[in-house]
Amino acid sequence: MEVAVLDKNGKETGRKVSLSDSVFGIEPSDHAVYLDVKQYLANQRQGTHKAKERAEIAGSTRKIKKQKGTGTARAGSIKSPVFKGGGRIFGPRPKDYTQKLTKGLKKLARRSALSAKAKDNQIMVVEDFNFESPKxxxxxxxxxxxxxxxxxxxxxxxxxxxxxxxxSRNLKASEVVTPSELNTYKIVNAKSVVFFEGSLEGIVSNLSK
Structure with a gap:
């Protein structure tokens, strides 16, 4: 698949680059993409959520009312979950949400995501450029x-x-990454993926192995 190389002004440079079929032309595996995106989102979770349970609530341990004769249900502790300010039943506890995938599956997912973008004509290539200062x-x-x-x-x-x-940092809709930071979620989440011309060789080399 050949793609025209554009300059930063959006004009064609007259050159074209050939996108490797092994990376940009495979039959996408939707399941591999799903697993990789799920892993990425799961790994973003801190897992620090915590609610105090009955044993962790500060409060008196005395019996709050007599057992019989009140006309209401018996109650022994102010820390009971049925009272306001009491402990929470089965509350969230700290948990590690980290998931792991094999390197081969992660590469398949990225190739699948890139191939889907190429199929939908959502990939662009621009010649390498720089700015004199960040603006x-x-x-x-x-x-x-x-x-x-x-x-x-x-x-x-x-x-x-x-x-x-x-x-690019102040523009929420756009993100700039290096090849090592490229992942399936970011590819899928973007409407268009723009490759600097100098990035293609490294990406193809890494994902073709």
Whole structure:
């Protein structure tokens, strides 16, 4: 599959790059994508949620009323879950939500996500560029030139580029990552994936193994 290389002004450079069929042209595995996205979201959970149970509530241990003769249900402790301020029944406890997947499955998921994007013509390639200094306005102009203004987009750098990264941080709909930060969730979550020309070789090399 060949894709035209654009400059940061959205104009064709006259060059084309061939996207590897082993990464951008496979039959997508929806289940692999599902498992990888589920793992990513699960691993974002801190698991620090905690509610106090009956034994952890501070309060008197005396019997709050006599056993019989009140006309109401018997009650022994103010810390009982049936009273306001009492302990919570089966409350949440700290838990590790971390999940693990094999490297092969994670690579299959990323190839599947990229192939789905390529099939839907949601992949663009731009020649490598930089800004003289970090300016949100400069990155916004690139988005407008590429027709991505206000749309969820993911830019994949060839190498770490501080000025481009900092210029994008104030724009919530766009994200800039390096190849090592690229994952299935970010690919699926973006409406369009924009690769810097210098990033393709490393991505294909890593995902083809």
């Amino acid at each position: 949100t306005k400069d990155f916004a102009s690139v988005l407008k030139a590429l027709g991505l203004e206000g749309k969820k987009s993911l830019f994949v750098l060839g190498d770490a580029n501080k000025n481009v990264y900092l210029s």
